[in-house]
Amino acid sequence: MTTRIERHHYDVVVIGAGGAGLRAAIEARLAGKRTAIISKSLFGKAHTVMAEGGAAAAMGNVNSRDNWMVHFRDTMRGGKFLNNFRMAELHAKEAPERIWELETYGALFDRTKDGKISQRNFGGHEYPRLAHVGDRTGLELIRTLQQKIVSLQQEDFAETGNYDAKIRVFSETTITELLLEGDRIAGAFGYYRESGEFILLEAPAVVLATGGVGRSYKVTSNSWEYTGDGHALALRSGATLINMEFLQFHPTGMVWPPSVKGILVTESVRGDGGVLKNTDGKRFMFNYVPDVFRKQYAETEEEADRWYKDPDNNRRPPELLPRDEVARAINSEVKAGRGTKAGGVLLDIASRLPAEEVQRRPPSMYHQFKELADVDITKEPMEVGPTCHYVMGGVEVDPDSAAAFGRVEGLFAAGEVSGGMHGSNRLGGNSLSDLLVFGKRAGEHAAAYADALGKRPKVTTGDVERAVDAALAPLSRENGENPYTLQQDLQAVMGDLVGIIRREGELTDALKRLQELKLRVANVGAAGGRRYNPGWHLALDLRNMLIVSECTAKAALEREESRGGHTREDFPKMSPQWRLVNLVCSLDEAGDVHLERKPVPAMRTELIQLFERTELSKYMTDEELTEVE
Numbered sequence: 001m002t003t004r005i006e007r008h009h010y011d012v013v014v015i016g017a018g019g020a021g022l023r024a025a026i027e028a029r030l031a032g033k034r035t036a037i038i039s040k041s042l043f044g045k046a047h048t049v050m051a052e053g054g055a056a057a058a059m060g061n062v063n064s065r066d067n068w069m070v071h072f073r074d075t076m077r078g079g080k081f082l083n084n085f086r087m088a089e090l091h092a093k094e095a096p097e098r099i100w101e102l103e104t105y106g107a108l109f110d111r112t113k114d115g116k117i118s119q120r121n122f123g124g125h126e127y128p129r130l131a132h133v134g135d136r137t138g139l140e141l142i143r144t145l146q147q148k149i150v151s152l153q154q155e156d157f158a159e160t161g162n163y164d165a166k167i168r169v170f171s172e173t174t175i176t177e178l179l180l181e182g183d184r185i186a187g188a189f190g191y192y193r194e195s196g197e198f199i200l201l202e203a204p205a206v207v208l209a210t211g212g213v214g215r216s217y218k219v220t221s222n223s224w225e226y227t228g229d230g231h232a233l234a235l236r237s238g239a240t241l242i243n244m245e246f247l248q249f250h251p252t253g254m255v256w257p258p259s260v261k262g263i264l265v266t267e268s269v270r271g272d273g274g275v276l277k278n279t280d281g282k283r284f285m286f287n288y289v290p291d292v293f294r295k296q297y298a299e300t301e302e303e304a305d306r307w308y309k310d311p312d313n314n315r316r317p318p319e320l321l322p323r324d325e326v327a328r329a330i331n332s333e334v335k336a337g338r339g340t341k342a343g344g345v346l347l348d349i350a351s352r353l354p355a356e357e358v359q360r361r362p363p364s365m366y367h368q369f370k371e372l373a374d375v376d377i378t379k380e381p382m383e384v385g386p387t388c389h390y391v392m393g394g395v396e397v398d399p400d401s402a403a404a405f406g407r408v409e410g411l412f413a414a415g416e417v418s419g420g421m422h423g424s425n426r427l428g429g430n431s432l433s434d435l436l437v438f439g440k441r442a443g444e445h446a447a448a449y450a451d452a453l454g455k456r457p458k459v460t461t462g463d464v465e466r467a468v469d470a471a472l473a474p475l476s477r478e479n480g481e482n483p484y485t486l487q488q489d490l491q492a493v494m495g496d497l498v499g500i501i502r503r504e505g506e507l508t509d510a511l512k513r514l515q516e517l518k519l520r521v522a523n524v525g526a527a528g529g530r531r532y533n534p535g536w537h538l539a540l541d542l543r544n545m546l547i548v549s550e551c552t553a554k555a556a557l558e559r560e561e562s563r564g565g566h567t568r569e570d571f572p573k574m575s576p577q578w579r580l581v582n583l584v585c586s587l588d589e590a591g592d593v594h595l596e597r598k599p600v601p602a603m604r605t606e607l608i609q610l611f612e613r614t615e616l617s618k619y620m621t622d623e624e625l626t627e628v629e
């Protein structure tokens with residue numbers, strides 16, 4: 001029996017309908033390209049929508065001393081100098097324009113008293129920099145980008161009588177394979193989640209905008225669709241992933257009750273005055289300020305408290321250190337027996353702000369705790385602990401065009417699925433601006449690539465048949481393993497052995513267990529048919545989760561230092577030699593993960609000159625410092 005496949009032709013296919021995907025699609029459509037947007041979940045329900053804190057852009061609205069150079073410096077410091085400097089530079093320079101542009105699409109940001117876009121403080125940012133809409137910034141961003149897409153569809157309708165003529169959204173549709181002719185992208189294959197019917201989109205250019213990988217971890221702020229699909233699709237099509245060892249564990253996830261463990265408690269609670277205390281009632285973050293940050297952070301509670309009113313003449317509270325520092329500090333306090341029974345510490349805003357203010361500032365935090373944990377945060381502290389939140393590693397891309405490196409042409413990546421921009425650790429707020437800056441670039445360059453092609457690559461029947469067979473395989477295994485058990489086992493391996501603090505023995509053990517899981521996943525089964533069958537969907541996702549987890553574990557074992565989102569108990573220091581190394585994963589012929597070391601591109605002189613030598617000496621080797629002089 002032949003399998004029915006719905007076929008479409010596009011110039012650019014964008015996989016992912018979060019901020020990066022929507023911004024890329026808008027740009028490709030503005031360049032006149034027929035563009036498809038594919039979304040695994042409902043249109044509008046992406047991670048981007050969950051972003052609360054805001055989008056970082058050096059507009060200088062609240063403190064006029066802010067500019068792209070200060071933002072660039074903060075981003076490089078946050079990433080511990082492993083960032084792709086060119087991406088950090090483009091991001092810092094272009095973010096303000098991308099935010100102002102959103103206003104022309106209809107976004108309504110909160111305002112300062114004099115009517116400018118308001119900006120709030122956030123960890124690691126020297127000045128108030130996060131443009132925000134209460135704690136619903138991501139929602140406003142997605143709403144606005146969707147609105148822009150609808151307005152473009154209306155223009156297309158006026159011209160052609162068809163809303164979908166130039167830009168069409170396929171929601172609740174999962175892409176399982178990229179199809180190639182030789183080394184060039186020829187299309188994408190997937191299925192409608194509701195009907196289980198297959199879909200083939202032939203296109204010479206694909207933009208990956210699939211977000212993160214957090215569902216491979218037990219405790220995570222990420223939702224069900226973040227199974228590393230884009231990372232795995234990139235690898236399988238011949239592209240490379242960079243620095244997959246760097247995962248951000250957000251310091252403040254809910255820890256109680258178990259049903260909500262991992263859900264994020266926004267950093268703006270700390271930006272607005274919330275402080276972290278252990279069960280002895282001590283503000284412990286003062287004990288955890290690393291030397292590299294000592295100059296910028298307050299040494300006493302009095303100075304830290306003064307900063308909220310007078311940031312120009314006081315140093316920042318240590319609660320606002322970059323996320324990796326705060327997450328490790330909480331981890332240490334809990335380990336030392338100064339944590340709560342549920343394994344967290346206390347985040348206190350109740351004793352710091354009047355109740356009405358607490359309700360007004362982070363309103364959804366108040367409701368989140370009231371409804372999910374029955375805790376009134378205007379009266380009691382919140383119980384919080386680290387949660388897997390963001391992956392800094394991702395598709396290795398050319399910084400200017402967002403084109404994927406490796407053996408593949410016609411593939412682009414933007415947003416959380418791409419790597420390099422944030423180095424070893426991302427600053428809060430830098431993701432929303434990253435996805436606008438590089439989403440736009442990816443859409444623009446994917447369109448230009450499609451334009452410049454002579455003959456378009458063709459999808460082969462054999463490849464489509466293989467994609468169909470791979471998709472149907474779990475349904476045909478009568479005694480296959482249960483996908484939910486496999487996912488739990490994978491989450492246990494990653495959470496327990498490749499988590500926030502890593503050790504050689506555990507990482508070696510993790511790799512052994514991942515190999516065992518690989519064999520079991522090859523035998524995963526799903527009962528039932530193709531019509532809305534979440535077990536089948538997970539069975540297909542597991543293949544991606546496993547391959548991406550293997551990259552993370554391999555790179556974590558290889559990198560013998562501690563930096564940003566990678567902490568090795570057996571190598572606790574940051575090493576200037578390791579700063580010169582990017583770890584790059586590819587797939588070999590047998591489908592196994594191959595890891596190689598590649599040099600980190602050297603920063604241009606005028607960018608190096610933005611830093612003081614004493615600061616550079618914390619990160620760079622002696623040879624590099626000699627060259628700087």
Ligand SMILES: Cc1cc2nc3c(=O)[nH]c(=O)nc-3n(C[C@H](O)[C@H](O)[C@H](O)COP(=O)(O)OP(=O)(O)OC[C@H]3O[C@@H](n4cnc5c(N)ncnc54)[C@H](O)[C@@H]3O)c2cc1C
Nearest residue numbers: 016017018020040047048051053175211415416429431432
């Ligand atoms: C709770 C929370 C709060 C956050 N707060 C902030 C903040 O305040 N500021 C900030 O800068 N960052 C924040 N972040 C991080 C930020 O929201 C994300 O990194 C960012 O939104 C990622 O955007 P994206 O466009 O790359 O991907 P996403 O928004 O994650 O979208 C990915 C899209 O890809 C689709 N997809 C995935 N796989 C497939 C597939 N196989 N086929 C088809 N479609 C697929 C998904 O359905 C989705 O549409 C937060 C994250 C979380 C979880």
